[in-house]
Amino acid sequence: MKRWIGLVGVLALAACGQVAPLRPQVGASLPPKPAAAAKTPDAESLTTPSDQSRPKRNDELLQSSEKRAPDKFDLPPSG
16 A cells, blocks of 8 residues: 555656646736847746856865965954
8 A cells, every 4th residue: 555655656746747848828928028138038038047147166166285375355353
């Protein structure tokens, strides 16, 4: 019985993902064209994040064995 419930749960989770192009609901439309845009954006361009919202990761980390560059803003505490 427990295996059957587990199997039903796995099938339910597998069936919840839908792979189809996005379309507006019946009677609704996409947002209006922005004033500075050349054309009205489609669903794909609206759901793709821009480079500004998802910047690339910088993997050049400073290693502890490397000497740090001088920082003119690294001042001792006042007082």
